[in-house]
Amino acid sequence: MLTVETRHAVSQAETKTLDTEGLRRAFHAGGMFQPGEIRLVYSHYDRMIMGGAVPNGKALVLDHVKECGTASILDRRELGVVNIGGSGRVSAAGTDYAMEKGDVLYLPMGAGPVTFAGDGRFYILSAPAHKALEARLIRIEDAKSFRTGSAETANDRTIFQFIHPEVMQSCQLVVGYTQFHGGSVWNTMPAHLHDRRMEAYLYFDMPEDRRVFHFMGEPQETRHLVMANEEAVLSPPWSIHCGAGTGSYTFVWAMAGDNVDYRDVEVVPMGALR
Ligand SMILES: O=C[C@H](O)[C@@H](O)CC(=O)C(=O)O
Numbered sequence: 001m002l003t004v005e006t007r008h009a010v011s012q013a014e015t016k017t018l019d020t021e022g023l024r025r026a027f028h029a030g031g032m033f034q035p036g037e038i039r040l041v042y043s044h045y046d047r048m049i050m051g052g053a054v055p056n057g058k059a060l061v062l063d064h065v066k067e068c069g070t071a072s073i074l075d076r077r078e079l080g081v082v083n084i085g086g087s088g089r090v091s092a093a094g095t096d097y098a099m100e101k102g103d104v105l106y107l108p109m110g111a112g113p114v115t116f117a118g119d120g121r122f123y124i125l126s127a128p129a130h131k132a133l134e135a136r137l138i139r140i141e142d143a144k145s146f147r148t149g150s151a152e153t154a155n156d157r158t159i160f161q162f163i164h165p166e167v168m169q170s171c172q173l174v175v176g177y178t179q180f181h182g183g184s185v186w187n188t189m190p191a192h193l194h195d196r197r198m199e200a201y202l203y204f205d206m207p208e209d210r211r212v213f214h215f216m217g218e219p220q221e222t223r224h225l226v227m228a229n230e231e232a233v234l235s236p237p238w239s240i241h242c243g244a245g246t247g248s249y250t251f252v253w254a255m256a257g258d259n260v261d262y263r264d265v266e267v268v269p270m271g272a273l274r
């Protein structure tokens with residue numbers, strides 16, 4: 001079963017007027033990981049699609065998505081998959097990829113229908129593409145990683161880059177995830193902006209009652225959303241994106257837009273935040 005929700009782009013001016021429910025309707029996505037279902041959220045920020053596929057023993061096929069206006073989703077798009085669950089398999093274009101937790105798969109434009117199987121919980125990301133590149137399964141040891149932050153500032157973490165120019169080629173997608181050490185809780189602080197790219201975060205690896213207070217908005221007009229396990233949040237290109245958890249967690253970050261330059265960010269000075 002396929003379910004698709006559309007999220008239109010919301011401006012800075014409108015965001016300023018939203019209450020909690022309004023903010024969540026515009027930017028928050030929950031319930032994407034349902035056994036036996038594929039659920040997608042089609043965002044009009046750079047037309048990024050995020051979603052979940054949970055085969056739960058019965059194979060699921062991602063093919064025609066009406067919102068994309070093509071016969072099959074990858075006719076004019078590329079796809080990233082992060083397995084956040086148990087052992088599973090993803091197949092496309094006659095190749096079967098065994099995916100353990102933490103593995104990331106890139107499927108290029110033209111790869112055709114995508115089949116999800118096994119015990120995986122597959123987080124899906126897709127952006128429009130302009131050329132057919134190489135498919136690639138990237139395991140954590142093939143990712144580029146760096147440790148940043150410190151325990152003193154509660155942001156000691158390792159950033160793993162998978163679909164990233166220093167690892168492989170993609171058209172628009174840049175995808176990786178960040179893991180915390182020793183109870184650190186703050187991601188992406190000091191915050192930054194990148195008007196060239198939107199970003200989506202998926203928070204996971206959290207016990208049921210853990211929450212991340214995710215911050216968004218223009219630097220001088222911030223808002224927060226309370227995020228539970230396996231919930232995602234859209235970050236418009238004009239928005240900061242950072243958060244603090246009530247304990248450690250992992251989050252997948254994914255971007256699409258005008259460039260794939262991970263360092264093309266403007267750091268927001270602490271004094272500019274309101
Ligand atoms: O533009 C890059 C993204 O916001 C994330 O990669 C940041 C992040 O993972 C972190 O600081 O923890």
Ligand SMILES: [Zn+2]
Binds near residue numbers: 192194241265
């Ligand atoms: Zn960012």
